[in-house]
Amino acid sequence: MKRKAESAMKTAASRAGGAVRPRARRARLIVRRLPEETLVYDLDTSRAHCLGPVAAAVWRHCDGRSSAERIATVVRKETGAEVGEAAVMVAVDRLSEAKLLSAPLPPAGRSRREWLKQAAMITGLTVVSITAPLSVEAATCVANCATRPNTPAGNCGAIPCCPPATGRCCRQGSGQNCGCRTSGSCTA
Amino acid sequence: MNTCMANLGKLDWQAGMGFTAHGVRVGVRATDASVMGEIEARLPTGWKPRANPLVDHLASLVVGDRERKGNVRKLHVVYSGAIRAFRSTQLEEALNFLEHHLEEFVAQEAPDRIFVHAGVVAWKGRAIVIPGSSHSGKTSLVTALLAAGATYYSDEFAVLDERGRVHPYLRPLRIRDTDDLGRRVTAAEMGARSGRGSLPVGLVASTRYEPGARWRPRRLSHGESTLELLSHTVPARFRPRQVMRVLDAAARPAFGLKGRRGEAAEVAGSLLEAME
Numbered sequence: 185m186k187r188k189a190e191s192a193m194k195t196a197a198s199r200a201g202g203a204v205r206p207r208a209r210r211a212r213l214i215v216r217r218l219p220e221e222t223l224v225y226d227l228d229t230s231r232a233h234c235l236g237p238v239a240a241a242v243w244r245h246c247d248g249r250s251s252a253e254r255i256a257t258v259v260r261k262e263t264g265a266e267v268g269e270a271a272v273m274v275a276v277d278r279l280s281e282a283k284l285l286s287a288p289l290p291p292a293g294r295s296r297r298e299w300l301k302q303a304a305m306i307t308g309l310t311v312v313s314i315t316a317p318l319s320v321e322a323a324t325c326v327a328n329c330a331t332r333p334n335t336p337a338g339n340c341g342a343i344p345c346c347p348p349a350t351g352r353c354c355r356q357g358s359g360q361n362c363g364c365r366t367s368g369s370c371t372a
Numbered sequence: 373m374n375t376c377m378a379n380l381g382k383l384d385w386q387a388g389m390g391f392t393a394h395g396v397r398v399g400v401r402a403t404d405a406s407v408m409g410e411i412e413a414r415l416p417t418g419w420k421p422r423a424n425p426l427v428d429h430l431a432s433l434v435v436g437d438r439e440r441k442g443n444v445r446k447l448h449v450v451y452s453g454a455i456r457a458f459r460s461t462q463l464e465e466a467l468n469f470l471e472h473h474l475e476e477f478v479a480q481e482a483p484d485r486i487f488v489h490a491g492v493v494a495w496k497g498r499a500i501v502i503p504g505s506s507h508s509g510k511t512s513l514v515t516a517l518l519a520a521g522a523t524y525y526s527d528e529f530a531v532l533d534e535r536g537r538v539h540p541y542l543r544p545l546r547i548r549d550t551d552d553l554g555r556r557v558t559a560a561e562m563g564a565r566s567g568r569g570s571l572p573v574g575l576v577a578s579t580r581y582e583p584g585a586r587w588r589p590r591r592l593s594h595g596e597s598t599l600e601l602l603s604h605t606v607p608a609r610f611r612p613r614q615v616m617r618v619l620d621a622a623a624r625p626a627f628g629l630k631g632r633r634g635e636a637a638e639v640a641g642s643l644l645e646a647m648e
Contacts, residue, residue: 214613216620221595223620225612232602232616234595314599316608319480 206276207248207286224284230316233282238265238308242275243284252276263308270302271309278311329353329364376454380432390422391415394482394531398474399427404435407467414471416478417543429453429477433470438463452477479529479606485539486532486611486618489604492525492541493517494567495647498574499538501530501626503604509581509636511545515562516636520644524559525567530601536621537570573622574647576600578630579639585632587639592628594620600628 214225222240224233235243241259250258252272260267277299280289329345345353351366387408388401393416400411411433430453436446448466450458450473458469479487491502491510500517504510511527518524526541533539544556559566576597579589592600601619602608608615629646633639 214616216616218594218598218620218624221593223595223598223616225616227612230609230612232599234593234599312596312599314603316602316612317604318609319476319606 204252204273204276204289205248205250206246206252206279206289208243208246208279209284209286213284224282225316226283229283231282232314232316233284234310234312235279236308236310237263238267238271238306239275239278239311242267242272243279246276246279246285248286265306265308267306268302270299271306273299274306275309275311278309282311282313284311329362380451380454383432383434385432390425390427391419392422393417393419393478394485396429396478396481396483397422397424397427398477399425399430400433400470400474401430402433402435407433407435407463410467411470414467414474416475417541428481431470431474431477433466435463436461475528476606480610481607482531484534486615487606488530488532488601488619489528489606490530490601491527492530492538493522494525494571495522495574495644497571498626498647499525499530499571500575500577500643500647501538501573501601501622502577502579503530503601504578504580505604507548509579509633511547512581512636513577513579513633513639515545515547516640517643518559518562518564519637520640522640522644523565523567525571529606530573530622532618532622533570534618534621536618536624537572538622539570540567542566573626575643576623576626576628577643578628579633581634581636582632583634585634587631587633587642589629589631592630594623594628596630597623597626597628600630 212227214227216223217240220237222235222243224235226233238259241262242255245255245258252269256267256269256272259265259272276285277289279285329349345351345364349364351364353362354365355361356363384403385401386403387405388399389408389412390397390399392398402408402411432451434449434451436448445461447459447461448463449456450466450470452473457473458466460466460469488501488503489505491504491514493500493514495517500522502510502513514524514527524542524545525538526543527545528543529541531539531541542559544558545562547555547557576592578592578600579587598619601623602615605615605619629643
């Protein structure tokens with residue numbers, strides 16, 4: 185019974201993975217290969233990503249022609265990790281979410297969850313992402329936001345408010361007064 | 373020169389000066405010469421006077437009325453270039469804003485340095501870098517590390533060169549007790565030494581104070597440590613290529629730890645032990 189289920193799962197994964205021939209995005213990215221990981225900075229979204237060794241290897245081999253199975257074979261040889269088709273599909277899914285593929289993946293339905301289960305023991309599949317801060321976000325905070333004048337840009341400086349206040353110092357409504365906004369951007 | 377700048381130029385500027393800090397040329401002027409001493413005391417760390425009037429940025433302080441005169445009171449106004457950036461009835465607030473504005477401008481524009489918001493101390497020839505935004509507890513942790521014998525480098529910026537080495541940014545520590553602006557205390561007043569030369573990074577400690585939290589950090593990889601630094605890098609969006617190169621170089625010889633912490637004194641010892 186168990187073997188039957190495993191076999192069905194593999195077939196489903198194979199069917200879905202075989203149809204996918206992901207192509208890595210190359211334009212407007214800054215890529216730095218570290219000894220084990222790969223750092224990618226996306227100039228379009230101002231997001232930075234740290235790809236684990238397996239995810240990075242999968243990304244490098246997404247050429248738009250190779251199937252998940254083919255990529256798994258190459259990555260297995262390259263990294264020495266027990267990478268199967270499921271692990272490749274998990275990596276591809278994460279790369280797609282990080283907008284590091286040239287086209288988004290077609291919806292995969294249930295099989296994506298199955299891949300996650302199958303690849304649970306594989307390390308190096310991580311894709312950690314952050315948004316690079318605006319200089320004002322990296323900056324120190326503003327106390328007494330309400331006493332600030334609005335700026336010509338109309339966003340009161342958009343500097344984070346100092347605790348105990350939270351959020352960012354933004355214009356309140358359509359007036360000229362500033363206040364700490366806890367959600368959304370100052371322009372929203 | 374645009375119209376706004378030209379109109380601003382018509383004001384009666386009583387005093388001004390130029391300075392260079394970390395390769396950035398800045399001019400400051402005021403409508404009241406008596407405030408220049410206070411402005412000078414607030415210039416970015418490492419500034420040097422500049423005779424050449426050509427600057428990259430001009431900040432101006434229009435000094436208003438220090439006391440109310442009848443029903444009208446002229447505000448103190450800070451201009452960033454031609455843009456009105458801040459106004460207040462309190463001169464002290466305007467001066468503090470000007471200080472912050474000049475510091476952030478230099479941090480963003482310094483051509484050969486990458487400024488990361490972080491506390492920095494040295495221990496046995498390597499730097500402990502504590503990236504974090506304001507009120508994350510950087511200064512408390514730096515203070516605790518100094519009390520444990522570390523050498524002071526900065527409580528505000530890790531200033532990194534092209535090789536990823538940290539340079540001292542020796543402004544007085546800003547210790548917040550009840551006043552949000554904080555009182556300023558030098559490392560010497562705390563009985564600590566201040567660093568002089570550049571150092572390689574030994575530890576990136578990403579931590580945030582939470583009352584009652586226990587320090588159980590997880591180890592960060594080289595890439596994750598780089599991202600932690602990037603999250604607090606001032607020119608991250610302006611010069612991403614240079615930023616990535618420098619942060620990679622900074623994190624390469626280091627290891628990273630991340631976690632919530634309780635009292636700073638309890639964590640300081642663990643951090644120094646981790647550097648052994």
